[in-house]
Structures are given as C-alpha cells and as structure tokens.
Amino acid sequence: MDLVQKEHDRLLKKLRSSQGINSVQATIDLLQSARDAIAAAFRKDPNQAAVTLAKLQNPIKTSFNAINDGLKETHGSLNKYTKSLDKVPRLALGLFQDPHTLCQMDANVRYPDLKLFKDRPLPSTEHDVLSQQESLINRAIAMHLLREGQFSVAASFLSEISEKKALMTSNERSSASPGSPSLLDLDEVPSAEIRKEFASMYYILSQLKERRNLLPAIEWARENREALEARGSNLEFELCRLQFVWLYHGEPDTAGAIPSLIPGNWRAAMAYAKQEFHAFVPRYLREVQQLMGAMAFCPNLPGSPYAAIFNNTSAWEDVAQFFTREFCSLLGLSADSPLYIAATAGAIALPTLLKLQTIMKAKRTEWTSENELPVEIPLPPSYLFHSIFVCPVSKEQATDENPPMMMPCGHVIAEESLKRLSKGSRFKCPYCPNESHMKDARKVFL
Amino acid sequence: MAAELTSIKLNAESHLILDQPLLRVPHELARRNFKSVQRAVEREKEYVIPALKDAANAALSNTQTPDQTLAALDAMIARMQGLKRKMQILQEEEQKIQTQSKKRIQHLEALHQIPSLADVKYDQWSRVRLDRLLVDHMLRSGYSESAKQLAKEREIEDLVDVDVFTQCQRIVQSLHRGDTKEALQWCSENKAALKKSQHNLEFELRLQQFVELVRPQDPLKKIEAISHARKYLVPNHDHDSKELQRAAGMLVFNESTRVEPYKTLFSPDRWKALADLFIRTHHELLSLPSQPLLHIALSAGLSALKTPLCHSAFTSSSSNSQSTTTSVCPICSTELNELARKMPYAHHSKSYVENDPIVLPNGRIYGKARLSTISKNTGSVEPGKVKDPTTGDVYDESETKKVYIM
Numbered sequence: 112m113d114l115v116q117k118e119h120d121r122l123l124k125k126l127r128s129s130q131g132i133n134s135v136q137a138t139i140d141l142l143q144s145a146r147d148a149i150a151a152a153f154r155k156d157p158n159q160a161a162v163t164l165a166k167l168q169n170p171i172k173t174s175f176n177a178i179n180d181g182l183k184e185t186h187g188s189l190n191k192y193t194k195s196l197d198k199v200p201r202l203a204l205g206l207f208q209d210p211h212t213l214c215q216m217d218a219n220v221r222y223p224d225l226k227l228f229k230d231r232p233l234p235s236t237e238h239d240v241l242s243q244q245e246s247l248i249n250r251a252i253a254m255h256l257l258r259e260g261q262f263s264v265a266a267s268f269l270s271e272i273s274e275k276k277a278l279m280t281s282n283e284r285s286s287a288s289p290g291s292p293s294l295l296d297l298d299e300v301p302s303a304e305i306r307k308e309f310a311s312m313y314y315i316l317s318q319l320k321e322r323r324n325l326l327p328a329i330e331w332a333r334e335n336r337e338a339l340e341a342r343g344s345n346l347e348f349e350l351c352r353l354q355f356v357w358l359y360h361g362e363p364d365t366a367g368a369i370p371s372l373i374p375g376n377w378r379a380a381m382a383y384a385k386q387e388f389h390a391f392v393p394r395y396l397r398e399v400q401q402l403m404g405a406m407a408f409c410p411n412l413p414g415s416p417y418a419a420i421f422n423n424t425s426a427w428e429d430v431a432q433f434f435t436r437e438f439c440s441l442l443g444l445s446a447d448s449p450l451y452i453a454a455t456a457g458a459i460a461l462p463t464l465l466k467l468q469t470i471m472k473a474k475r476t477e478w479t480s481e482n483e484l485p486v487e488i489p490l491p492p493s494y495l496f497h498s499i500f501v502c503p504v505s506k507e508q509a510t511d512e513n514p515p516m517m518m519p520c521g522h523v524i525a526e527e528s529l530k531r532l533s534k535g536s537r538f539k540c541p542y543c544p545n546e547s548h549m550k551d552a553r554k555v556f557l
Numbered sequence: 558m559a560a561e562l563t564s565i566k567l568n569a570e571s572h573l574i575l576d577q578p579l580l581r582v583p584h585e586l587a588r589r590n591f592k593s594v595q596r597a598v599e600r601e602k603e604y605v606i607p608a609l610k611d612a613a614n615a616a617l618s619n620t621q622t623p624d625q626t627l628a629a630l631d632a633m634i635a636r637m638q639g640l641k642r643k644m645q646i647l648q649e650e651e652q653k654i655q656t657q658s659k660k661r662i663q664h665l666e667a668l669h670q671i672p673s674l675a676d677v678k679y680d681q682w683s684r685v686r687l688d689r690l691l692v693d694h695m696l697r698s699g700y701s702e703s704a705k706q707l708a709k710e711r712e713i714e715d716l717v718d719v720d721v722f723t724q725c726q727r728i729v730q731s732l733h734r735g736d737t738k739e740a741l742q743w744c745s746e747n748k749a750a751l752k753k754s755q756h757n758l759e760f761e762l763r764l765q766q767f768v769e770l771v772r773p774q775d776p777l778k779k780i781e782a783i784s785h786a787r788k789y790l791v792p793n794h795d796h797d798s799k800e801l802q803r804a805a806g807m808l809v810f811n812e813s814t815r816v817e818p819y820k821t822l823f824s825p826d827r828w829k830a831l832a833d834l835f836i837r838t839h840h841e842l843l844s845l846p847s848q849p850l851l852h853i854a855l856s857a858g859l860s861a862l863k864t865p866l867c868h869s870a871f872t873s874s875s876s877n878s879q880s881t882t883t884s885v886c887p888i889c890s891t892e893l894n895e896l897a898r899k900m901p902y903a904h905h906s907k908s909y910v911e912n913d914p915i916v917l918p919n920g921r922i923y924g925k926a927r928l929s930t931i932s933k934n935t936g937s938v939e940p941g942k943v944k945d946p947t948t949g950d951v952y953d954e955s956e957t958k959k960v961y962i963m
Contacts, residue, residue: 115580116662123655131594132648135641138605139634146630149623160626164613171609175602182595189591196580244896245698248851251892252691256707264710268695268703275699342946345934394934440885449887454690454851455683457858459674462571464857484904488861491565491674496886497866498922499909503963508905510865517916522961542963555960556871556921557910 118195122188129185134178141170255450257309258439260317265306305442312438319431325354328434338441346437348395351387353430355402356421358383377409452494460488483508498557504528504541509557516552520545523555567679569669575854576665576686581844582718583658587651592749594647601640605633660715689716694851696722699729725839732832735769737762740835750842758838763789764804765831768822771807779808856900863888863902872947908962916960917945917952925957 145167152159249272256265315331318324332339332347339346359380388399401417408415413422423429436446445452467486500509502525509515509525517523522542524532532538533549540547612629615621621629664685671679688711695704701723708714731739744751744759751758767790770782786804803818810819821827840847867888888897911924923946931946932938944951 116666119655119658119662123659126651126655129648131598132641132644135637135644139637139641142630142634142637146627146634149630150627160623161613161616164609164616164626168609168613172606175598175606178598179602182591182598185591186595189588193584193588196584247896248694248855249698251896252694254892255691261707261710264703264707267706268700271700271703341949342931443885443891445885445887445890447887449890449893450855451684451687452887453858453862453893454687454854455858456861457854457856458572458575458683458686460857460861461574461854462568465574482901484860484901487904487906490861490903493675494862495909496862496889497864498911499864499905499907500962501905501908503908506906508865508902511869511871517920517960520961521916521959522963542961554920555916557866 114195114198115192118188118192122192125185125188129181131178131181131185134174134181138171138174138178141167141174251450254305254444255448257306258448260309260313262306262310262313308442312435315438316431316435319434320427323357323427325350325357325430328430329354331438335441339437342437342440344437345395346433348391348398349430349433351391352398352402352420353426355380355383355388356426359421377406381406456490456494459490459494463488500525500557502528504532514554515557517555518545518547519551520547526554565674567668567671567674567676569671572668573665575690575850578843578845578850579661579665579689579716580658582721583654583661585843586721587654587658589747589750590647590651590654594644597640597643597647601636604636608633657715664716685711685713685716688713690849690851690854692717692719694849696726697849699726701726721843725836728839729832729836732828732835735828737766737831740831743835743839747842751838754838754841756834756838756841758834760790760800761831761834764800765827767804768807768827772812772823774811782808855896859888859893859897859900861903862886863897863900864905865902867894867902868898910962914960914962915957917943917950918956919945919948919950921945921947922960922962928957 145163148163149160152163249268253265253269253272256262256268311331315327318327329347329350332350336347358376360376384399384402388402392399401420405412405415405417405420408417412418432446439446463486464484471485500515500523501507502509502513502515504524505528507513507525507527513525513527515523516526516529518529518540520540520543522540524541529549529552532541535549537546537548539545608629612621612626616626667678668682671682673679688707692704692708692713695701695707696717696719701719704717704722705719708717708719728739728743731737740762741759744762763785767782767786770778770785786801790801790804803822807819807822810816810823812823814820814823837847839845846853864886867886887893910922911927913925914922915925915928916922928943928946932943938944938951941954942951943954943957
C-alpha cells in the first residue's frame with residue numbers, strides 16, 4: 112500500500128508539472144507569429160513567405176517532439192503506478208464462487224486455468240445463488256437503510272424498485288411469453304408498519320442522544336412494559352435511573368462548568384424519585400436504596416462511594432445502545448444491522464475462502480460435507496451469536512438431525528456418536544467412568 | 558486466548574481484496590484519458606507537419622497565392638487551438654480522477670493504521686465500506702437515484718463510481734430499447750482496449766443491426782443488409798465463419814421460423830443478451846468484478862456466520878429474541894434469514910458455550926450467571942427459582958444440573 116501511495120504521489124507531481132498544454136500553446140504562438148510575418152510581408156516580398164515557412168519546419172517539429180516527450184513521461188509514471196497496483200495481492204475476484212458451490216465442488220469439474228484468466232473476471236452468474244434472490248437482498252438493504260435512519264434514501268430506493276417492477280411487468284405483458292413469476296414481490300419489501308416503527312425508534316434515539324431527552328424513551332418502555340419484563344429486561348429502570356441522575360446534575364448548560372458541585376436540582380431529582388420509583392421498589396430495592404443513599408452525600412458526591420453511578424460518562428451511549436437492542440428485539444430483529452455484520456464478516460472471511468478455493472483447485476480435492484464450509488473461519492468472538500456444539504467424539508457440529516444428547520453423568524455428545532458407542536446396550540461414557548444406557552440420554556438445546 | 562488474539566488481528570493487505578476495484582476503476586479511466594490525449598496529439602501532428610511542408614513547398618514554387626498560404630496557416634492554427642481546448646478538458650478530467658484516486662488511497666491507507674478488528678475505528682471503516690458496497694449494488698441494479706442520494710448523505714462520493722455506472726446504465730437501457738447507436742459509439746471510443754477482450758461486442762452489435770434489416774422482409778432492406786454485412790461483418794470477423802454463414806442463412810428465413818439457429822437470431826431476447834454482453838465487456842474493461850461486490854461479501858459473510866441453529870426447527874437457547882443479555886443473531890433476524898437458507902453453515906472444530914453451563918429439566922442449556930440475572934430482573938420469579946427465558950417455564954434451582962461440554 113505504501114508503494115501505491117508513493118507512486119501515486121509521484122504521478123500527481125508529474126501531472127502537475129506537465130508542460131503539455133504549454134507546448135501546444137508554444138506551437139500555436141510559432142504558427143501565429145509566422146502567419147503575422149507573412150501577412151505583413153507578402154505584399155512587398157512574396158518570397159518572404161517561403162522563407163518563413165521553411166524556417167518554421169524545424170521549430171514546429173521540435174515542439175511536437177516536446178509534447179510527445181511530456182506524454183511519454185506521464186505514460187512512464189502511469190505505468191509505474193500500474194505496476195505498484197499489480198503488486199497489491201490481486202486475486203481473481205470474478206472467479207470467486209459463493210460458498211454454496213464451493214461446498215459442492217467436485218473433482219470432475221474442470222476449472223479454467225488461473226493464469227490464463229488472471230485478469231479477466233469470468234462471468235460466474237450461474238453460480239451466484241444470491242443473484243436469484245435479488246428481491247431478498249433489496250429488502251435487506253431497505254431495512255438496513257431504515258435502521259440507519261436514512262429514511263429519504265430508503266424511500267427513493269423503494270420507489271425505484273417499484274418503478275423497475277412496474278416496467279418489468281409491463282414488458283412481460285407486452286412480450287407474450289409468460290416469463291418467470293414476478294421477480295419482485297411487494298410483500299418482500301418492508302411494510303409501512305415497520306417503516307413507522309423505525310421512524311419512531313429514530314425519533315426516540317435522536318431525542319436521547321442529541322437533546323438528552325429521555326422522556327420519549329421512558330414512555331416507550333412503559334408502553335411495552337409487559338413484553339420487556341417477560342424478557343427480563345430492566346430497560347425501564349435504567350432509563351428512569353438515568354433520568355434521576357440527569358435531573359440531579361441539572362441541565363448541563365444552566366448548571367455551569369462543575370455541575371456535580373451545585374446540587375441545585377436535588378429537589379427535582381427527589382421529586383422525580385418520589386413520583387416514579389415506588390413502582391420499582393419490589394424489583395430494584397437495592398438500586399433504589401443506592402440512589403437514595405447517595406443523596407445523603409449530596410454536597411460531596413464525587414467523594415462518596417456512589418460516585419460511579421453519577422459520573423458515568425458513557426452512560427448515555429450505553430443506554431442508547433441498550434434501548435436500540437431492546438427495541439429491535441421486540442420486533443424480532445437483531446440490534447446491529449445484520450447487513451453490516453454479514454458484510455463485515457464476509458470481508459473477514461473472504462481471504463480464507465479464496466485461499467481455500469485456490470488450494471481446492473490446485474489439488475482437485477473433493478469436499479464431501481454438503482452443507483458445511485470446508486474450513487474454519489477465524490471470526491472475532493463478538494461475531495459468535497449462538498452457542499456451538501461440536502461433538503467431542505465425532506467432531507461434527509450438532510444439527511437438527513443429529514442433536515446433542517446429555518448422558519446422566521452430564522457429558523454431552525452427538526446422537527449419532529451415542530448410537531455408535533452404545534450399540535443398544537450399556538456403555539461407558541467416553542469422558543468419565545460412569546456407565547449408562549442409550550435410553551437414559553436426553554436431548555438438550557443449546 | 559491465543560486463538561482469540563489471532564482472530565481479531567487485522568491483516569489489512571488481505572482484507573482489501575474486496576476493495577481492488579476502488580483503485581482499479583479510476584486508474585483504468587486515467588489510462589483511457591491519457592490514451593485520448595496521445596491520440597489527439599498524434600492526429601494533429603500527422604496533420605500539421607505535412608501540411609506545413611506542403612505549404613512551404615507550394616510557397617517556394619510559387620504555385621500558391623499568399624492568401625492560400627495564409628488560409629493554410631489559419632487552418633493549422635485553428636486545429637492546434639482545438640487540440641489545446643481538448644487537452645485542457647482532458648487535463649481537468651485527469652485532475653479529477655487523480656484527486657479521487659488520492660482520496661481512495663487515503664481511505665485504504667486508513668485501514669492499515671487500524672491494528673485490530675475490535676477497534677472502534679474498524680467499525681467506522683467497515684460502515685463506510687458497507688455504504689460503498691450498497692451504492693455499488695444500487696448502481697449495478699439500475700437504482701441510480703438512490704445510489705446518488707446515499708453517496709451524498711454519507712459523503713462518500715469520491716469513493717464510488719456513480720458516473721461510470723450511470724453511463725453504463727444509459728447504454729444498457731438504449732440496448733433494451735433496441736438501439737445500437739450508443740453502444741457502437743462506446744465501442745469506437747474504446748476500440749484499442751476492446752481488441753484484447755474475449756467478447757466480440759462490436760460484431761454482435763453489427764450482427765443485430767443486420768438482423769433488424771432482415772426482419773421486415775423488405776427486398777430493398779435486404780440489399781441494404783447485404784451491403785451492411787460486407788461493410789461491417791466481414792472485416793470485423795476473425796474467429797470462425799460459422800456466424801457469418803448463419804447471417805447469410807438468415808436472408809432466406811423470416812421471423813416466424815422455427816428453425817434453429819435462426820429462431821434464436823430473430824428472437825427479441827437477443828437484445829437482452831446484447832445488453833448483458835455489453836455489461837460484461839464494460840466491467841471487464843474497467844476491471845470491475847462481474848457480480849456486485851455486495852453479493853460476494855454477503856455470500857461469504859452469511860456462511861461464516863451461519864450455524865445449524867439458525868434454521869433449526871427448535872428455538873435456540875442462545876441468542877434468540879426472547880432473552881435479553883444476548884443480541885439476536887443476524888442470520889436469525891428476519892432480514893437475512895431467508896437469504897441464508899441455502900447457504901452452507903460455518904465450520905467449527907470446537908464447542909463454544911456460555912461459562913458454567915447448566916441444564917434445565919426441559920433440556921435447555923444456559924450459562925448459570927445469565928440465567929440468574931434474567932430471573933432476578935423478571936419481577937414475577939421468586940428467589941430460589943429460575944425462569945427459562947425461552948419457554949417462560951419456572952423451575953426450582955435444585956432442579957438444574959451442571960452439564961459438561963467439551
């Protein structure tokens with residue numbers, strides 16, 4: 112990358128100092144002055160023209176050569192830049208097949224010679240499972256845009272999709288061929304309801320982040336109290352606690368530079384506590400007690416054991432994230448945009464997959480497991496969402512057909528391994544001295 | 558722990574595989590631009606120098622009046638001024654391309670400064686990348702308005718090639734309308750580069766013109782078709798002459814024929830095929846991958862994230878929407894669930910479970926700490942009991958059992 116940057120800088124410098132246009136101007140000047148000379152002289156001395164023209168030959172040639180020299184130099188630096196770009200590891204992306212086909216690659220298929228097609232991305236649309244699911248991708252994109260609060264972009268995206276759809280259906284009608292069933296189903300596009308939900312989420316978040324106004328968020332949490340409680344979520348309490356802290360500190364701009372030293376809004380905070388906290392007492396007794404206890408330290412909170420609650424700089428960010436997560440979860444959606452996570456994971460996975468593809472091509476090996484990637488992809492731990500169970504005996508991942516089974520001793524192996532080990536009779540657990548029977552094992556859910 | 562460290566290490570060089578077109582496209586444009594400068598200069602040189610020589614010779618032998626000499630000089634000056642104007646335009650274009658390249662290099666360079674995938678900066682960088690991929694996808698699908706808007710909102714106009722794709726789309730649409738003019742013009746602009754292409758776009762376009770001339774079954778048009786074929790098809794043709802024979806064969810068939818290959822040649826679907834061929838050739842010339850980058854990233858990403866649990870008939874204990882403290886898995890989320898259905902799932906060689914797993918009487922496994930937090934936060938659960946966050950069943954703590962997962 113450094114090399115690319117260096118070469119590009121050099122190229123820029125060269126372009127800036129390029130004399131091309133000046134040389135052209137010089138040529139024009141030469142021609143113009145010759146013309147003037149001839150025009151002035153031709154009445155007196157017609158031969159003058161011939162002399163001037165003859166004299167002109169060489170300078171014009173030289174100036175053209177100068178232009179060409181300049182161009183050559185530019186060409187040289189362009190080429191150097193090309194070379195530096197070529198040095199960046201460049202895998203033939205066009206050859207990349209999606210993992211789906213990667214799994215089903217078999218040795219009989221002949222792959223085009225890599226070298227021959229190195230710079231020519233091959234059309235691999237027939238392998239591209241995703242291309243057939245254009246509408247699903249578009250739906251995911253529309254949802255992503257809504258999630259990110261890009262409502263106007265989302266709106267024009269959706270209208271462009273429906274325009275294209277209208278065009279396609281009219282085309283289909285005009286050409287008598289029935290064609291494939293409608294490619295874009297409007298049902299696939301996020302409904303107006305979801306759009307509204309995201310709009311309200313965005314409103315609440317912007318109030319929260321920009322204006323430190325928790326009230327819309329608290330109101331939302333109240334409305335969904337039951338659903339939140341069923342999830343064991345304490346969002347409402349967290350919001351109210353932050354509201355209390357905020358009231359205590361007072362408006363940052365009115366309280367001045369050191370708000371925590373001026374407990375002017377102590378009363379407001381206490382009034383809020385009286386009004387709201389009684390509902391929380393049964394569940395959050397300890398936390399409420401902490402808040403009330405902190406009030407006793409009122410003039411000197413930073414020195415009290417409760418300082419952490421009141422001086423948490425990331426509190427607003429945390430609460431905003433917490434709120435987003437709960438809001439999306441109630442809609443059955445993940446907190447961060449799935450499209451973002453999947454694309455990022457894809458970028459992390461690509462080098463490994465491409466390497467695998469090259470190796471498989473070179474060795475013409477076969478991968479038999481149809482639904483599983485042939486290689487482990489090192490994703491950061493934050494990209495692991497589910498628990499993973501790999502049977503310690505067979506080293507296979509548990510699936511619906513081959514679920515994890517727990518033996519009475521508490522060790523878990525996959526069902527198939529269990530069957531193989533027991534052969535219908537009592538058997539010893541592979542990990543401890545306990546013996547058990549097939550029928551004692553229980554299916555577990557991770 | 559060591560494995561964890563390696564998995565969050567960011568290897569920028571290999572991480573940029575998806576971003577190759579970012580530098581390639583402006584570079585190809587710059588080269589093309591440079592070639593047009595070169596061509597223009599060459600053309601003027603070939604005109605001016607001989608013209609000057611002729612003028613000098615003519616003046617010497619007195620076969621030309623002074624007015625004629627002056628007129629010849631004026632013509633030369635006018636042409637040179639034309640060249641200067643052209644070069645100025647191209648130079649501005651060049652400047653624009655190169656500033657764009659510079660911004661892109663800086664953007665890619667920024668990634669090299671980020672040490673780990675867990676870094677906040679990587680998160681930001683990756684979001685910009687996603688926006689780029691989205692714009693790329695929109696442009697390729699022909700949603701240029703949304704693409705422009707998104708690029709503007711996210712201030713990444715220098716990182717996406719809106720103009721390139723808009724031009725491409727315009728030509729594609731003209732082909733869909735049954736018009737070869739713009740595509741042919743594009744071919745002549747890129748003549749030199751097209752010679753290396755494995756697709757013979759120009760021949761196919763000319764063949765289509767020929768088909769359109771034959772289609773009306775008008776004798777006069779047929780004569781025109783034959784001369785068209787002589788002029789464009791024969792010299793343009795270099796591989797096998799089967800195509801030419803077929804074209805000649807077409808003259809005796811009409812549109813309603815059921816004889817192959819003439820039926821396909823007459824078919825209006827050929828326009829669509831031409832548009833596809835154009836897109837392929839166009840992308841190839843600019844080193845653009847044939848599928849949207851978003852598809853490449855997604856297909857890799859979906860598989861990397863997918864687990865057998867994502868499309869399982871049983872609700873997973875981990876990462877479902879009913880329990881807090883874990884977030885919903887992106888593959889289980891409605892946006893991507895259907896899309897990932899046909900994808901293979903990721904390979905894992907080690908189990909990965911929450912700390913201190915315990916099993917409930919209904920067979921569900923949870924981390925002990927998480928389960929007690931959830932139970933505590935749910936108002937209705939008495940102390941000493943735990944609540945299954947997935948099914949809502951309440952059990953006594955003594956009913957839970959430690960489970961060993963290796």
